[in-house]
Amino acid sequence: MTDLGAGSSFGARLDAALTARGSLCVGIDPHPGLLTAWGLPVDVSGLERFALTVVSALAGEVAALKPQSAFFERFGSAGIAVLERTVAAGRELGALVVLDVKRGDIGSTMDAYAAAYLGPAAAVAADAITVSPYLGVGALNPAFAAASAGGQGVFVLARTSNPEGVPLQQARLADGRAVAQAVVDEVGARNAGAAPLGSFGVVVGATIGASGLDLAGLNGPFLVPGVGAQGGTADDVRRIFGGARRAVLPATSREVLGRGPDVTALRGAARRKVEEFAFLRA
């Protein structure tokens, strides 16, 4: 088990993990088609077999795992019980676990979301979570505060790959900046002075094209879904992130998971993706 620096900030732990294991996050997305392809029933027992197989195959290998909450919520409280075990097992076996929940609210409700996933006493304690900024990055402050207290991280949606998101994410604020740019700037302000890397990141899709986003000031990690089967390539990542590439965490799912349930095949697919992105830390 690689020592990922437990006890220090998420930014420091992620930086160490990227150096030790290479730049890859594998999404745990147990959608019905994948369960069926693995010969598993589309129920909570299939969900558990799938998620724990991915964890046992990959949590000792890759920098990060990213369970997608929706696929667990789909099975209600029994699915969340599997999510709890998945997150705990992933961390125990040495991966950073980024829980993809995309929560976002205000006031005491945001406090409750933070308490659910962040801080030392969280119900489902991940290394980091994703959040959504429609109510403003400032409304997410309880998540940033709880994450800091627990040595955890937060990734804020900024610019996604799906075409339906473009009009909103490129809308202009009163000061002329695009919405996505303002998200990057507000998150970056919360990373000021952090070394080697801030703990607050943004989500930027791998296939966003020429977005005009200035990513240089983030001083935090970029979570980049959509590489592999969803169309994003290593060249896309190189082009989009340029000088900030050392803090990039490409996330893939189907291209690796589709090789399961064979553990050796899963590991082989993950290692090939790690190789593909080796340039990020070169």
Add this chain to the structure above:
Amino acid sequence: MTDLGAGSSFGARLDAALTARGSLCVGIDPHPGLLTAWGLPVDVSGLERFALTVVSALAGEVAALKPQSAFFERFGSAGIAVLERTVAAGRELGALVVLDVKRGDIGSTMDAYAAAYLGPAAAVAADAITVSPYLGVGALNPAFAAASAGGQGVFVLARTSNPEGVPLQQARLADGRAVAQAVVDEVGARNAGAAPLGSFGVVVGATIGASGLDLAGLNGPFLVPGVGAQGGTADDVRRIFGGARRAVLPATSREVLGRGPDVTALRGAARRKVEEFAFLRA
């Protein structure tokens, strides 16, 4: 038990409920301060006592109940099990249950969120859910489709009361519209031709001031949090919603819940709020 028209669309059922019971949604927000004020422990047993007391006091009285998922997620899978019981009991006792989850994602992940909460086979089947449009209203189509199939509704965040949300929600799209206006317009397009009321609504805060939003074309319900202890008044609601007032669902929480755990006091507080908003259906 009032017949709220089970079997028909959410819009029709909500319209009937507003007529039969008056215009009020009571939020079920079991935050730690409220549990303590009720003499309950801040744990999953206190959560369950609180939520089921609110349901038994009010589900036969008010048009809608709105459990806030964050306060249940805070207790992990055990909290979600309480949420399942709360939603089921609320519907069984005759209230429409709007589950406040503010989910939002894309593709197969959005399909999974829809399967979790909407459609006939949902794990936690509510009458309606709230969703967040940072990834675009179009990305939420799986929720609209599942809701239609199940006679359920969807409320999309449009313009919230918190100051941190203003810059993004008032940002301008390429066509000059504000982000919040585009959300209202896109949801309204999905309600075209529905009678007496579409099943797809928007969330608009009660204290938004002069927002410049044109709400006349929605043909669907407005969920209006923030009335009562959070500062919104009946006059605010009258001013903001004008001619669309018949489809307004004001949501209050602390002002009613703070009167518990006494069931008679809870009912009395809810009835006073219903009276305050009687003008909406006059």
